[in-house]
Amino acid sequence: MAKAEVLSRLYYDVDVLVALTWREVLKWVRRRAVLLVSISTPVFWIVLFGKSFNITSILSLPAEGIEPGLAEAIRRVLAARVVELFGTIDYFTYVATGMLVVFTLFQSMFGAVGVVFERRIGYLTRLLASPAPRSVIFLSKVLGTLFRVTVLSALLVAVAYLFGLEVKEGLTVSDVILAWLVLMVLGMGLSSLFTGIAFNVNHQEVLFALANLINLPLMFSSSALFPREQMPEWLQVVARVNPLTYAADLERYLIIGRPVEDPLAYWAYLLAVSITLTIIGYILSLRGMREV
Amino acid sequence: MKPVRAEGLTKVYGEFTAVDGVSLEIGRGEVYSLLGPNGAGKTTTIKMLSTLAKPTRGDAFIEGYSVVRESREVRRVIGLAPQDLTADDEMTGWDNVYLQARLYGLSPWDARRRAREVLEMMDLYQVAHRKVATYSGGMRKRLEIAMSLVHEPTVLFLDEPTLGLDVQSRRKLWGYIQGFKRSGMTILLTTHYMEEADFLSDRVGIMHKGRIVAEGTPEELKSMVKGETAYIEPLDPLNLEEVKKALEARGFKVWLVGPRVAVEMDSSGEDLPEVMKAIEPFKLKSVTVSKPTLEEVFVRLTGQKLDESEEEPLDSFAFRRIVRGVRR
Numbered sequence: 001m002a003k004a005e006v007l008s009r010l011y012y013d014v015d016v017l018v019a020l021t022w023r024e025v026l027k028w029v030r031r032r033a034v035l036l037v038s039i040s041t042p043v044f045w046i047v048l049f050g051k052s053f054n055i056t057s058i059l060s061l062p063a064e065g066i067e068p069g070l071a072e073a074i075r076r077v078l079a080a081r082v083v084e085l086f087g088t089i090d091y092f093t094y095v096a097t098g099m100l101v102v103f104t105l106f107q108s109m110f111g112a113v114g115v116v117f118e119r120r121i122g123y124l125t126r127l128l129a130s131p132a133p134r135s136v137i138f139l140s141k142v143l144g145t146l147f148r149v150t151v152l153s154a155l156l157v158a159v160a161y162l163f164g165l166e167v168k169e170g171l172t173v174s175d176v177i178l179a180w181l182v183l184m185v186l187g188m189g190l191s192s193l194f195t196g197i198a199f200n201v202n203h204q205e206v207l208f209a210l211a212n213l214i215n216l217p218l219m220f221s222s223s224a225l226f227p228r229e230q231m232p233e234w235l236q237v238v239a240r241v242n243p244l245t246y247a248a249d250l251e252r253y254l255i256i257g258r259p260v261e262d263p264l265a266y267w268a269y270l271l272a273v274s275i276t277l278t279i280i281g282y283i284l285s286l287r288g289m290r291e292v
Numbered sequence: 293m294k295p296v297r298a299e300g301l302t303k304v305y306g307e308f309t310a311v312d313g314v315s316l317e318i319g320r321g322e323v324y325s326l327l328g329p330n331g332a333g334k335t336t337t338i339k340m341l342s343t344l345a346k347p348t349r350g351d352a353f354i355e356g357y358s359v360v361r362e363s364r365e366v367r368r369v370i371g372l373a374p375q376d377l378t379a380d381d382e383m384t385g386w387d388n389v390y391l392q393a394r395l396y397g398l399s400p401w402d403a404r405r406r407a408r409e410v411l412e413m414m415d416l417y418q419v420a421h422r423k424v425a426t427y428s429g430g431m432r433k434r435l436e437i438a439m440s441l442v443h444e445p446t447v448l449f450l451d452e453p454t455l456g457l458d459v460q461s462r463r464k465l466w467g468y469i470q471g472f473k474r475s476g477m478t479i480l481l482t483t484h485y486m487e488e489a490d491f492l493s494d495r496v497g498i499m500h501k502g503r504i505v506a507e508g509t510p511e512e513l514k515s516m517v518k519g520e521t522a523y524i525e526p527l528d529p530l531n532l533e534e535v536k537k538a539l540e541a542r543g544f545k546v547w548l549v550g551p552r553v554a555v556e557m558d559s560s561g562e563d564l565p566e567v568m569k570a571i572e573p574f575k576l577k578s579v580t581v582s583k584p585t586l587e588e589v590f591v592r593l594t595g596q597k598l599d600e601s602e603e604e605p606l607d608s609f610a611f612r613r614i615v616r617g618v619r620r
């Protein structure tokens with residue numbers, strides 16, 4: 001009896017979670033303008049960002065007035081140094097993989113804007129008056145974001161590949177799945193946090209201001225766009241605790257084979273941060289859902 | 293067991309007591325109206341009854357479930373059409389209703405069947421494929437009600453169901469509400485239109501400053517007002533007191549309502565000449581005589597007209613939500 005009750009309740013919770021997550025997906029797909037912008041962003045970034053910083057082209061500058069043998073030697077030394085820094089001769093490959101992490105960050109923030117909007121249009125009232133558990137409402141927001149991250153990063157990788165992303169030799173399916181999981185773990189923490197904040201604010205501007213305050217510094221103080229070794233010392237310290245660094249380095253380790261000291265420790269750190277953020281975000285969300 | 297029973301519901305916001313010890317009972321199949329001006333605490337009462345706000349004190353029981361301790365069970369049995377619009381206007385009417393049904397645990401198949409049923413019931417099936425943003429005010433209000441009916445609630449809360457509608461759409465909505473009553477639903481609605489409360493309700497609670505100041509059938513309430521009331525507005529407001537004194541001198545029951553003096557008269561009409569005589573010396577702006585209405589009851593109880601609301605700064609978004617309905 002009691003067991004059957006628990007099961008039927010669980011069944012209901014999962015069912016509602018499916019319905020609410022489906023709504024998130026539906027809303028994203030139906031808003032054609034938003035969808036179009038959000039799927040063209042990866043393309044835009046890659047074309048603009050990646051290719052305009054191409055270091056390889058610097059290396060192949062004609063070295064006039066230098067003995068050909070010496071020029072070749074310099075080139076080799078430089079190339080070796082670049083590979084050492086970026087794990088690849090190609091900055092494009094470096095930044096394309098880092099971009100996966102940056103996208104996860106921004107999608108997490110954008111996803112949370114929806115929560116504020118739903119409060120403003122009154123839909124949240126309806127949601128909270130229904131028997132849907134608060135945890136399920138919270139979770140559907142996070143899952144919606146994770147879905148968008150999945151689609152966008154698949155697209156990003158596909159476009160990057162067309163533009164010359166060099167994946168490591170012997171890339172396996174499990175590497176790809178693990179790379180996806182890295183984004184999911186990071187996205188879970190970030191979108192939980194942003195969702196939790198969003199449930200407690202009344203204006204989307206607050207979230208945008210937070211994005212400026214948090215997202216940009218977080219992005220530039222991580223190894224997502226530039227290798228840590230190149231940073232000034234104080235920034236390296238920040239990068240060292242920045243979860244984006246760990247996610248970006250793991251992505252590179254898995255996709256392009258740039259070595260990291262201890263992948264397991266990276267995973268552990270990323271998981272720990274993400275779970276902490278999820279708990280904080282969940283508590284904040286419950287607080288924000290207490291009354292409308 | 294009464295489907296709705298509130299015991300001393302109180303809501304305090306900071307220093308301000310929005311609802312002050314509201315107790316009420318609604319029998320099965322009854323329509324109960326909370327009638328009151330802006331800021332009376334109607335919405336706050338509904339929020340507490342529908343578990344959206346936690347009572348500061350007191351409790352209420354919906355179908356026997358406590359709104360404080362068994363909120364989830366309460367949410368299952370109630371339907372709520374809040375005062376502000378709540379549908380997602382970027383989605384179609386169909387999507388809104390279908391998703392609402394899914395929220396209550398209906399399978400996709402049942403949700404589709406039920407969505408169709410309620411949309412047809414509220415005459416929205418023809419426009420169900422349209423984005424809600426394209427709906428008229430009346431359609432949006434009907435959609436709100438359709439959404440609150442998907443799970444076949446036994447208790448229905450309608451917070452100002454006709455706010456911002458023209459007379460025709462309002463009457464149309466009354467028809468639906470009467471239909472719900474016939475099907476056995478227990479309904480609590482709020483309004484500040486007295487004709488609405490008069491027309492729809494079995495019982496009315498008059499709410500003022502967070503309290504229910506009078507309660508009864510519309511007839512009972514109206515019988516509280518014996519006879520008719522004359523409202524006399526002197527041209528010069530400075531004459532108010534003198535007019536009042538002149539009438540009192542002739543033994544009338546007199547009180548002030550804003551810039552007017554109100555006089556209680558016998559319904560026989562015999563008092564009128566006497567009143568006219570008393571006020572003859574004064575220059576007057578207007579004299580009106582009204583028959584007993586709920587409005588009269590309200591004025592007697594509160595010294596305030598229903599449409600002379602307390603200040604209520606409306607948040608601009610909420611205002612747009614309401615006006616959007618009116619404009620189309």
Ligand SMILES: Nc1ncnc2c1ncn2[C@@H]1O[C@H](COP(=O)(O)OP(=O)(O)OP(=O)(O)O)[C@@H](O)[C@H]1O
Binds near residue numbers: 305331333334335484
């Ligand atoms: N969250 C809140 N914080 C502070 N005060 C509030 C809050 N909600 C409502 N109030 C106040 O409580 C009082 C009652 O508000 P309520 O919305 O219940 O009135 P109402 O009878 O529904 O009025 P209306 O006819 O305008 O809808 C108002 O003075 C309002 O300003």
Ligand SMILES: [Mg+2]
Binds near residue numbers: 335336451452
């Ligand atoms: Mg109200």
